[in-house]
Amino acid sequence: MSQSPAPNGRRRDAERTRAEILEVAQREFARHGYAGARVDEMAALMRTTKRMIYYYFGAKEKLYIAVLEKAYTEVRTAESTIDVQHLAPVEAIRTLAELTFDHHDAHPDFIKLVSIENIHQAEHLRRSEMLTNLGGPVTGLISQILEAGRASGDFVTDADAVDVHMMISALCVFRIANQYTFGALFGRDLTAPEHRARHREMTGEAVVAYLTGNGRRLSGQVKAG
Amino acid sequence: MSQSPAPNGRRRDAERTRAEILEVAQREFARHGYAGARVDEMAALMRTTKRMIYYYFGAKEKLYIAVLEKAYTEVRTAESTIDVQHLAPVEAIRTLAELTFDHHDAHPDFIKLVSIENIHQAEHLRRSEMLTNLGGPVTGLISQILEAGRASGDFVTDADAVDVHMMISALCVFRIANQYTFGALFGRDLTAPEHRARHREMTGEAVVAYLTGNGRRLSGQVKAG
């Protein structure tokens, strides 16, 4: 009796428990950093106990790596759904930039985990071979767009795919990763809804403007109107 | 006897001790984060003892705030030496971007401290009134450049000074802050000397290209050659 041990609402559910641990752990690590995160605090925030964390993950560090792997895998999944092949180069790269913007905007905890992992010089990420091969697809896609753009004459700047990815990431990551210090220093919450659309557009515009070469070559010669 | 207690080379030197504590603490915090940094480890890396850290700074958190204040003050000092008033708008903003690039490139520990402070939601920075007023000068400078650029017709994009500062910071910060995860995922060390000059140019170019408006307005119409 007590609770009905129904086949769908059963109380012993390894999958659910594992998932909840990962979820709570992600928040906790993202909020306090690796060393600052408390295993006991995680346990207090879950519907299970600390014992279960060690039952499923063995150690704080292994839990952290599992959280990292899950977060990165989600990004890869999101990126793999992108279809910009049918677009003209300029619109393709703009769309990619805006999709990256949207994904980062929707997953601030992921950005924070990346920041934390960088504090630790990516020592955990490097050890996980599941993660170290995640860069390929995106740069491959960008390469294709860049080639098409140079062939059509739209792109005149000679940056490579990795450079362009860095630029897109930089613009999309900063407003999330540095929102708090920036907010304190400049009195503007970069993640506030009233800035979102403008910053999204800025991101696409900046990348397109750079690639289509309005920089040194044309400065002072192109006028508006 | 033993050591000559000369007036210049004396062994009891509060200033020197304080300075060394701050220096070592900055490295330790930047490397391990706030919670991950160990006071005992700092002491081991100094020519004095842990007792002195508490004698001068009272607590780990106060030491951390002192480190933050010192690092931010150095940036402000660097920024205040910038003189771009005499340059044309396009060159002024490019120069500002490149100077920011150079400063960040030369002070990676500062970037890491900022990352760490963002993990903690800038709770320490916000409490220090010495720091919260540091944003004014830069945005003031950018405002002037933007006004001049619009007056001359060089700038057609309607971003404000804070937006432009965000963009410059994003491009300059990312390659330092995310160098480790980026390196592991894409096989490129963003801080390697062979990429430095190109990225510096990219940064200036991107900002100028964005402001001079080669984005949506002109895409597909401006061809190279």
Place this chain on the structure above:
DNA sequence: AAGCTAACGTACTAGTTCGTCCATTAGTGG
């Protein structure tokens, strides 16, 4: 329905880490 195992909980330990107590020395003012 009995037994077996995966899933779970409690209470505890060993080690670490921030911070302090008390003693000592360098340098300076009278």
Place this chain on the structure above:
DNA sequence: CCACTAATGGACGAACTAGTACGTTAGCTT
């Protein structure tokens, strides 16, 4: 030259925290 204070050092303690030993229960299999 003596006393007084700023500066320094070493050893210690109290609290916290990752990880574990041991016991219990749910639910499936046969």
